[in-house]
Structures are given as C-alpha cells and as structure tokens.
Amino acid sequence: MASVTFEQATRTYSGAERPAVDHLDLSIADGEFVVLVGPSGCGKTTSLRMIAGLETVDSGSIRIGDRDVTDDDPKDRDVAMVFQNYALYPHMTVAQNMGFALKIAKLSKAEIRERLLDAARVLDLEPYLDRKPKELSGGQRQRVAMGRAIVRRPQVFLMDEPLSNLDAKLRVQTRNQIAGLQRRLGTTTVYVTHDQVEAMTMGDRVAVLRDGVLQQCAPPRELYRDPTNVFVAEFIGSPAMNLFALPVVGNTARLGDWPIPVPREIADSANELVVGVRPEHLEIGAAGVEMQIDVVEELGADAYLYGRIALPDNVFSHTIVVRADGRDPPTRGGRVRLRPQSEHLHFFGIDGRRLA
Amino acid sequence: MGIAERAIKPSIIGAAVWYAALTVIAWCALFPILWAISGSLKSEGEVTLPILFPAHPRWSNYREVFELMPFWRMFFNSVFYAGCICVGQVFFCSLAGYAFARLRFRGRDTLFVLYLGTLMVPLTVTVIPQFILMRIAGLTDTPWAMIVPGLFGSAFGTYLMRQFFRTIPAELEEAAILDGCSPWQIYWRVLLPHAMPAVMVLAVLTWVNVWNDFLWPLLMIQRNSIATLTLGLVRMQGEYVARWPVLMAASILILLPLLVVYVIAQRAFIRGIAVTGLGG
Numbered sequence: 329m330a331s332v333t334f335e336q337a338t339r340t341y342s343g344a345e346r347p348a349v350d351h352l353d354l355s356i357a358d359g360e361f362v363v364l365v366g367p368s369g370c371g372k373t374t375s376l377r378m379i380a381g382l383e384t385v386d387s388g389s390i391r392i393g394d395r396d397v398t399d400d401d402p403k404d405r406d407v408a409m410v411f412q413n414y415a416l417y418p419h420m421t422v423a424q425n426m427g428f429a430l431k432i433a434k435l436s437k438a439e440i441r442e443r444l445l446d447a448a449r450v451l452d453l454e455p456y457l458d459r460k461p462k463e464l465s466g467g468q469r470q471r472v473a474m475g476r477a478i479v480r481r482p483q484v485f486l487m488d489e490p491l492s493n494l495d496a497k498l499r500v501q502t503r504n505q506i507a508g509l510q511r512r513l514g515t516t517t518v519y520v521t522h523d524q525v526e527a528m529t530m531g532d533r534v535a536v537l538r539d540g541v542l543q544q545c546a547p548p549r550e551l552y553r554d555p556t557n558v559f560v561a562e563f564i565g566s567p568a569m570n571l572f573a574l575p576v577v578g579n580t581a582r583l584g585d586w587p588i589p590v591p592r593e594i595a596d597s598a599n600e601l602v603v604g605v606r607p608e609h610l611e612i613g614a615a616g617v618e619m620q621i622d623v624v625e626e627l628g629a630d631a632y633l634y635g636r637i638a639l640p641d642n643v644f645s646h647t648i649v650v651r652a653d654g655r656d657p658p659t660r661g662g663r664v665r666l667r668p669q670s671e672h673l674h675f676f677g678i679d680g681r682r683l684a
Numbered sequence: 685m686g687i688a689e690r691a692i693k694p695s696i697i698g699a700a701v702w703y704a705a706l707t708v709i710a711w712c713a714l715f716p717i718l719w720a721i722s723g724s725l726k727s728e729g730e731v732t733l734p735i736l737f738p739a740h741p742r743w744s745n746y747r748e749v750f751e752l753m754p755f756w757r758m759f760f761n762s763v764f765y766a767g768c769i770c771v772g773q774v775f776f777c778s779l780a781g782y783a784f785a786r787l788r789f790r791g792r793d794t795l796f797v798l799y800l801g802t803l804m805v806p807l808t809v810t811v812i813p814q815f816i817l818m819r820i821a822g823l824t825d826t827p828w829a830m831i832v833p834g835l836f837g838s839a840f841g842t843y844l845m846r847q848f849f850r851t852i853p854a855e856l857e858e859a860a861i862l863d864g865c866s867p868w869q870i871y872w873r874v875l876l877p878h879a880m881p882a883v884m885v886l887a888v889l890t891w892v893n894v895w896n897d898f899l900w901p902l903l904m905i906q907r908n909s910i911a912t913l914t915l916g917l918v919r920m921q922g923e924y925v926a927r928w929p930v931l932m933a934a935s936i937l938i939l940l941p942l943l944v945v946y947v948i949a950q951r952a953f954i955r956g957i958a959v960t961g962l963g964g
Contacts, residue, residue, distance in 0.1 A: 382862075403862065403863075403865070408862065409859070411855045411858070412855075413853060415855035415859035416859075417859075417874055418878060419880070428860075428863050432864040432869065480863075
C-alpha cells in the first residue's frame with residue numbers, strides 16, 4: 329500500500345481550450361479513501377486515469393509512494409481499476425476474469441487459485457466462478473469487477489463511478505460494501521463519482537473539482553460545514569444550499585424583510601455579499617422572512633418546501649428551499665416564516681470565495 | 685366491414701405478396717442447383733430434356749467422377765490451400781484491423797483509405813504482374829503459388845476486422861493494459877477471442893473465395909497432383925466434353941463441402957454479419 333500524490337499535474341487534450349486537469353495538487357495518504365467528485369467534465373475521471381497511466385501527464389508529476397510514476401507504463405504502477413461499465417472480458421468466466429492479471433504476471437496456479445477463492449469468498453462470488461459475465465446480474469458483474477481488482481492486491485484501487493449502472497437500492501447496499509471492504513483491506517483508494525451523496529458517505533476525504541481545478545479537499549463534515557466557495561457550498565448537500573446575493577447596509581444584509589447580521593470584519597470589507605443557508609438551517613416559526621410555498625416534497629421523515637421569498641405587496645424575490653418536519657408539513661400555496669440560524673450562516677464574496 | 689377487419693386485411697394481402705415474391709426469388713436461386721442435381725442423376729440422353737426427376741436416377745455418375753479425376757487428391761489440395769489462406773487472412777487482417785482501429789499513429793486514416801482503395805482494382809488488372817512475380821520467384825506450379833498471394837491479408841478482411849475492433853469498448857483494452865498485458869497479449873488474449881464472430885465471417889468468406897477460385901489456379905498450376913477441385917472439373921470437361929451428367933455430379937461433389945462449412949458456421953456467420961455492420 330502507498331500514498332498517491334499529484335504535484336501540479338496538468339492534462340490538456342489536443343484541441344481543447346483549457347486543461348481537463350489544471351495544476352492539480354493533492355496528497356492522498358496511505359490507506360486513505362478519497363472521493364473525487366464534481367459535475368460532468370470537471371476532470372475527475374481524467375485525474376483518476378492519470379494515476380492509472382491511461383492519460384499522459386502534460387506537466388507536473390504523479391507519485392505512488394516514494395516513486396515518481398509520471399512516465400511509467402500502467403502495468404508498472406501496481407494499481408487496479410474498476411471501470412464504470414466493469415470492462416469484464418466477455419469470453420472469460422468469472423474465475424478467468426479475476427485470475428487474468430495474475431496469470432499474466434505468471435503466478436503459480438496454486439497461488440492464483442488461493443487468491444481467487446479468497447476474493448470470491450469476500451464478495452460472495454463462489455457460486456458464480458464458472459459463469460460468463462453475460463449470465464450475471466448487474467450487481468454480480470460489479471462484484472466481479474471488484475474481485476478482479478482485489479486479487480491483484482495492488483497498492484492503489486482506482487474506481488471510476490462503479491455504482492452508476494446499479495439500481496438505487498443496490499447502489500446503497502454496494503456503497504456500504506465497498507466502503508467496508510476498503511476499510512478492512514486498508515488499501516489506498518481513489519473513487520470517482522458525480523453523486524455527492526456517494527462522495528459524502530464513502531470517503532475519508534472528498535475532493536471537489538470544477539473545470540479541472542481542485543476547489544476543496546476535506547473530510548465530508550468539513551466540506552459541509554465550511555465550504556471554501558459558492559461552488560462547493562452549492563454542490564455538497566442535498567437539496568443544495570440556499571444562496572442569496574444581498575447588499576450590505578451597516579452591519580446587516582436584508583433577506584426580504586428579515587435582517588441578517590453580518591460579522592463586522594466582513595461587513596467592513598464588502599458592500600455586497602452572498603449569504604448561504606442550508607435548507608435544514610432555516611427554522612419555521614412565527615418570526616422571520618416570509619416564504620410562499622410552491623412545491624412540497626414529502627420524503628417521510630422530512631419534507632422539503634420549495635418556494636419564493638414573499639415581499640410586501642405580493643412581490644416575490646429569491647427562490648428558497650427549506651426542510652420541514654415530515655409529520656405535519658405546511659401545504660402547497662401556504663405561507664410560512666423562516667428564521668435562518670445565525671450560527672449556520674455562510675458568507676461569500678461576490679467572487680464566490682468564502683469570507684472569514 | 686369493421687375497422688379491425690379493414691386493418692387486418694391489407695396486412696394479410698401484403699404478407700401474401702411479400703411471401704410470393706420471396707418464394708419466386710428463392711426458387712430462382714435454388715433452381716439451377718436443383719437442375720444440376722437432377723442433371724447429375726440423368727443419362728447422357730436425358731440431360732438436355734426438360735425433366736426435373738429422371739425416371740431412373742443414375743447414381744453411377746458420381747462413382748465415375750472418382751474414376752475420371754483424382755478427386756480426393758484435389759479435394760485435399762483445395763482444403764489445404766483454403767485452410768492455409770484462412771489462417772493467414774484471419775491472422776494478418778485482424779492484426780492490421782487492430783492497428784487501424786486502435787493504435788494511434790500519424791497518417792493512420794489516410795493509409796487505411798489508400799489500402800481500402802485497392803478494393804477498387806479488379807483482379808484481372810493485377811493478375812499478370814502477380815503471375816510475373818511468381819515466375820521470377822520460381823513459385824509457379826508449386827503449392828506456394830496458391831498460398832502465398834492470399835496469405836498476407838486483404839483490404840476487405842482488414843476493413844471487416846477494423847469495423848469489429850472499433851465496436852469493442854476501449855475500457856476492455858484499458859482493463860487489459862492495467863492487468864499487465866503487452867500490446868500483443870491484448871490482441872491475442874482479449875481482443876481476438878472477443879472478435880470471434882468477425883473472425884468466423886472472414887474465415888467463411890475466405891474459404892468460399894479460395895474454394896471457388898478458378899483463374900489463379902488455372903494460371904499457376906499445371907500438375908494434377910497439386911491442382912484444385914475447380915481446376916480438376918475444367919480439365920475433366922476438356923477431355924470428356926460430352927459427359928454433362930458426370931460433370932454435374934462433380935460440381936455437386938465440389939459444392940458439398942462448402943455447404944457443410946456454411947451449415948456449421950451459419951449461426952456465427954450471421955451473428956458476425958450483424959455485428960460488423962456488413963448486413964443490408
């Protein structure tokens with residue numbers, strides 16, 4: 329097992345205007361589970377493929393452990409990858425698929441068999457060893473792809489959206505299995521997903537990328553509590569954080585008719601700022617900004633109210649989302665008053681960067 | 685007439701017309717073969733008469749084929765040549781197809797178009813230069829003359845294999861790279877086994893082509909001991925010009941192995957045609 333380090337790693341595809349991955353600096357500790365997350369085209373898969381050696385690094389370097397692998401062949405990097413579509417060899421059985429890398433590495437038959445059975449046991453694949461991939465369900469194929477990586481006992485696991493082809497229920501189940509398996513094996517893992525719930529629940533740390541640039545890499549809770557900019561604030565959390573661009577007058581920004589106190593050091597430096605508050609940090613009660621409810625999304629334990637902030641004379645301003653108790657949520661078309669919890673407010677500059 | 689009936693009726697008529705047309709086409713394709721089978725069982729007196737079922741089928745015509753030409757020798761030669769060329773075609777066309785589909789190098793697509801352009805050149809144009817080359821190499825009237833020219837692939841076969849390799853997801857190859865495969869191992873252990881449907885199509889088409897080839901063996905081969913069946917058929921015709929029933933019996937015997945090959949490979953062949961996008 330080993331650490332993985334990006335040092336100013338950059339990849340630009342020919343013909344592209346900007347790099348797919350732009351001066352990426354990221355250190356992943358030995359045994360750590362790091363999730364790369366971001367919208368399509370943010371460079372997360374390219375970063376993963378750069379570790380694997382499937383993409384060339386145009387500038388900067390990549391280290392696995394103490395070794396600079398920037399120019400090494402993929403096969404010399406001792407990494408195993410789980411692909412989004414699993415990439416199982418269709419003409420081989422499950423056992424052959426899993427043992428293929430070991431066969432190529434010329435391990436003895438006994439050794440291959442032992443490792444294969446170990447992995448099959450861990451992944452409940454023993455009954456399927458003689459089947460071809462096309463005879464397996466999606467979940468089983470996914471496990472074979474995992475098994476193929478495990479038998480290698482590599483220094484690093486690379487996973488490229490391995491759950492995206494599974495149905496919702498199986499995805500949750502497999503998500504927990506993968507996280508549990510990684511903790512048990514202790515193998516350094518880099519995991520790519522566009523699903524922020526997956527990112528938050530699986531990773532020791534989550535790296536958020538946008539347009540090839542790393543925005544923030546932090547443990548999930550920190551990412552949620554202290555997003556470094558508006559993009560991270562909006563991307564992490566579901567439903568997304570409410571963000572309001574508001575003018576600052578004195579030490580106050582007004583959301584509708586409700587004053588939001590702005591810390592002095594922030595108020596002194598900005599005439600306008602972006603105030604962020606998560607749907608779960610708005611209290612419904614007698615006082616606060618008034619909201620016109622357009623949609624009520626009932627999820628059982630919770631309900632989410634989607635609507636607009638109501639100003640006097642029936643004028644509406646910003647859209648807003650708020651979490652309500654699922655037992656007795658307000659109804660659509662009604663109005664409620666919301667009070668942002670001042671200890672959970674986020675302040676960002678107009679350029680999007682977190683203030684203070 | 686109800687709406688439902690009106691909806692059904694044209695579809696029945698349409699289907700009937702369609703099947704009638706298909707029956708006519710199938711009959712046109714099959715009739716010459718039936719006629720040849722019928723002819724092979726007739727006496728020399730009957731052969732020109734418009735009868736499909738001779739009153740007394742003469743199975744002895746088939747026995748005579750074996751007496752009049754070294755059938756088994758020529759059969760072996762044809763199988764040997766077709767087998768060698770099939771192996772060569774599959775090997776070289778799949779290698780070239782893999783390169784054109786997957787490897788990245790400067791001028792790849794231009795080279796491919798140029799190579800594909802050779803399909804436009806008819807065989808008759810190149811047959812004389814090829815003949816001269818063979819004579820210079822001293823290979824005329826040897827088995828090599830039959831095998832060497834077809835051994836190293838063809839534009840068509842390369843095109844076929846390239847089309848197939850292009851449909852294989854890149855991840856499969858990348859998985860093999862990460863599993864430690866060299867380019868050769870990727871080709872041999874992962875892509876080629878996966879390309880079996882296309883390989884079958886290429887093999888069957890090549891086999892049929894070599895089996896039926898007449899012009900090239902005619903130019904190259906003098907000795908009966910290394911001649912092909914098609915050549916044997918023609919030589920029989922030269923010496924026994926009037927013996928149509930025996931000639932037809934020989935034709936049917938030459939056709940049979942092709943039918944066997946096709947029946948065995950039929951399912952894989954049709955699947956291959958579908959996946960390589962060669963179908964209509």
